[in-house]
Amino acid sequence: MSASGLKTDQAPVEPTATAGRFKLTWRLLLIGVAALVFLLAVTRFVTGAVDLTSGGAINAAVALAVPIGLAGLGGLWSERAGVVNIGLEGMMILGTWAGAWGAIQFDNPWAGVLAGAVGGAVGGLLHAVATVSFGVDHIISGVAINILGLGITQYLSKVTFAEMPGGGDTQSPPVPKPGVVSLPWVGEALADLEARHWFLISDVAGILRGLTTNVSLFTILAILLVPLTFYVLWRTAFGLRLRSCGERPVAAESLGVNVYTYKYVAVVISGALAGLGGAFLSLVASSAYREGQTGGRGFIGLAAMIFGNWRPGGLAGGALLFGYTDALQLRRGGESVHALLLLVAILLAAVAVHQLVRQNRSRAALLTGVSALAVLVAFALTDTIPPQFTSVTPHITTLLVLSLASQRLRMPAADGLPYRKGQAK
Template identity: 80%
Template sequence: MSNGVTTAEAPFLEPKTQVRKRTFKLSWQTLLLALGGLVLLLSFTRTVTGAVDLTSAGAVNAAVALAVPIGLAGLGGLWSERAGVVNIGLEGMMIMGTWCGAWGALQFDNPWAGVVAGAIGGALGGLLHALATVTFGVDHIISGVAINILGLGVTQFLSKVTFAEMPGGGDSQSPPVPKPEVVSLPLVGEPLQWLGQKQWFLLSDVANILRGLVTNVSLLTILAILLVPLTYYVLWRTAFGLRLRSCGESPVAAESLGVNVYTYKYVAVVVSGALAGLGGAFLAQVAASAYREGQTSGRGFIGLAAMIFGNWRPGGLAAGAAMFGYTDALQLRRGGESVHALLLVVVVLLVGVAVYQLVRQNRTRAALVTGVAAIVVFVVFALTDTIPAEFTSVTPHITTLLVLSLAAQRLRPPAADGVPYRKGQGK
């Protein structure tokens, strides 16, 4: 086979597919089709409700900025779990990345030094997790929780001994840090703005979305987006990626073919930590202008949810991160009005899921439950004009729970994900 993959290794590309029939494949074509349908639905909802923020350039730009750290954490979880190591410690690694990212940028007066420092800080957390789980066989969940606690404690201590001594800093925050440069696509901003202001159905919405994607975009955002196709290429189109994934599917079989399972697991978990740390550096430098204690706000866990929603694939993961970032952006801008309008989108999506469950899956009971849920949401939408602020603040977390509950039927994690492995256990 090509790319250095031997014929003997080929059966371990996706071992479970030989036993379990895969009923649905989330391809790039499917994602693009779903994206087009979603834009059409948002345009319809914006026209009916008058909630312009649903497709405004500002909301889209904010959604991208909020989705990037979630996506980077999700990519970190993807690398780790594809090698068979559950990484609950992504939140702690992101916390380390926020502190290291701010410290590096201030120490060297260069934002990219902070980016590198943030990735190194997260990688150190990943190395510790790999040492505990791969070498010493510690339970993956226990090790991850310990790293979350350790990351929070270490950064609190380091802030008091470093940032508190700097002008403008304090015990729980850093002084303002240098930010990576922002860029805009030339010659298209003004025409897109003109078209967006017309409030035409679909055309104006597409123009506003495009303007939000191509104006005032941080270079670090572009780098993070490029990591998604790069991850896909490395893990699914190279011999290295095949061997790494074989460690998460059947490490005993991989070992029998000469794969050093420990080495691949170490590499995967360290890369996982580096990606999470990069997401933390993004929070400190782009999403905010300084390090602040608690600024990750559970994004490491939401990144894991995005990874699960994406069925342990980069494309689906990116879609999940974008969705979580979008709902977060709406509640931060005009929370009550925009989130209320989003209820109509939820109604249409629930109806579509119910029809799919009834027609394609022949699951009458599940379709009935989903249909009742759609009716309840529609009644809430019809009888109210806004959503209280107490509920809009938890919109991203509610979205996480709803998405995971609807996606649970098609999930297929790596077969040996979280399973302890000892060298030579297959002999």
């Protein structure tokens, strides 16, 4: 073949499917979603925790999932090209400040969206220079970006926002917000069905109302970036070449791929996506930039990416999971999080049965089953969760899902490994 490009029918960058390997299809996905909705309806009916499927909780969950998902998408682009991006948090911080600054300077929220992406991309460019050009350890560079992002925004806030009416050293004046949209004529009907608290019907109505009412245009943009990322990385020659840099960079180089260029592009796009996540926090989730606004969401986004096995669809599911638990702890936290214990016990029991019957892993099944029993006992012996514990629910969820998903993860083969042009295989 010609050395000018990498063709899709040669040198595959990922292992081919083997017999018996699990493959997610649209049918399985729809069955899984339906089963989850049914379990939520059962849990809501048994516990009386109406917020589990309320329109307000679902709407809040989607909004809280967006910055996590955008950070995770940023990590996906970078790590698929072989560059570990621990600096997502710092890039998000740059995006929160730049988003608020751009929206205020141009009196337009979409100028803030663009500025947030540029701010995060600058952080991504610094990370690319350090890791790709100078060969700095990826983790060290990422930590430095996190520290640098916090220090730069603290300084910039003092020299810009502190001089503006309504601003200060640690926050900006109020910013213009992107508009929201709702599906016409369906909101009232869904709200009426939800208020009746019928089993399953009201639950489905609440979920649909949350997904179709008062949704920010920025949220819609973020959702569209998920299938766009999948299409670019898995359905184009550009994406194949980029992924080959994270799997077999030496082989890609031998086929004419400029590995350095693709790594740079991937890490800069990674920073831009993380910056968009930061801009969402200052433009949509809040009414202004505030210091410490990211709250570790860059790291949770990284966890969502790992949970999703470096795939856009799984990443989106992980982000929704973390956003959902975050939304519940903000709305009637003790009651809703306590109700989640029953759902977790059911899911753990299902995992234990799967491990025993389908995977023949009796020891793992026993451990998971004991965990399910312990959670069920905790649910039965308590009526609510103390407030000091509900605030850490998203972080506990992060640890739980990563521990359960650890057996099926496969990172890109050359992720985090140093690369120099012309090096031997």
